[in-house]
Amino acid sequence: MARDMSDKDILKMEIDQLQKEVKTAREPVSKTAKELCDFVETQSAEDPLIKGVPEDKNPFKEKGGCIIT
């Protein structure tokens, strides 16, 4: 649909959107960045690519052996 719109219509759509967005509630980066870091720290213990995967638990490590499907 955007392809069929005239330049004027696209600009009007943009302007409407920007007017709404200027009013969006925002939080300071100091607060939100800390929360992003905190989230990672609590989840890292469960992230196999961070804490490592023991050979016997990793289904991709060794080919062969029995897999019951």
Add this chain to the structure above:
Amino acid sequence: MACQGLSKGETVSSLRAESENLKAKLEEERSKLHDVELHQVAEKVEALGQFVMKTRRTLKGHGNKVLCMDWCRDKRRIVSSSQDGKVIVWDAYTTNKEHAVTMPCTWVMACAYAPSGCAIACGGLDNKCSVYPLSLDKNENLSAKKKSVAMHTNYLSSCSFTNSDMQLLTSSGDGTCALWDVESGQLLQSFHGHSADVLSLNLAPSETGNTFVSGGCDKKANVWDMRSGQNIQSFETHESDINCVRYYPSGDAFATGSDDATCRLYDLRADREVAIYSKESIIFGASSVDFSLSGRLLFAGYNDYTINVWDVLKGTRVAILFGHENRVSTVRVSPDGTAFCSGSWDNTLRRWAGYSFRFVYCCIWTL
């Protein structure tokens, strides 16, 4: 399309000026809360150790460029689609092909696994998204049960089931995204706001509510309310097409990969870009990105055939992975985070018994 409510004296240039003014105002409002950088806050976070990943499996079978792939929630099955119209379902543990479908079109740019694991969706140059129920009977012709669900007016670039098999979200070269009821094929909601092709979409993690993010050739990333169709937030800091968008696991941020050779992180609550993952030596576009389970790592596939692994918080690169012989088109971390799969435009010619075969690979990487 009819022009509505034309004010006197309104011209394209006056509208453009108004738009630029609003953009400047938006940037001003956002800057007021830009009191620190993410990597500064992350200085207290423990550094990552040495990071080494290897290809542990190769899935061979596509005859031409792999364009898209998706993991099943069972953490072992994968669906992949390619330029030659083939869609294949694999068991990634054994590398066996479980199902194969030939689409009536080439360039199957989008494919997705249903949450139940009982169906797949795919589409591309046919402008549609079709759902194929997966039969337990390996001999059954999947095409017989094919259901056309989505209809766009240009190519299908991306698709995703919502939290059930009943609804499908699609993005298209026609500049829109849309939500469909799978059973009836009915259009439930359409999303207008991009001014060029939409290339990628990603649903927010289910705990964070009904939103999704999309990115496209207008260099914008838009966040949408699925129920109302409203564009809630929009970000325009990339310098070229956004090829891929992916939510951070908490749902409070998302990452993008772009033809401008950078990946970026946008914080939804601060309403701004908070990190750029780039290096002077990286000059080719990033086609696909995905997070590790905790969100600490960002895997990004590039058109220079490499995969770069980024420390999301500190903004540094932790590894480069070489394994493909052509553009990496898709990168997806498995649902339990133990591995990721990469698909490429690799085209390896093998000769055997007087015949030539071209094999294209998907690779499964783990530690």
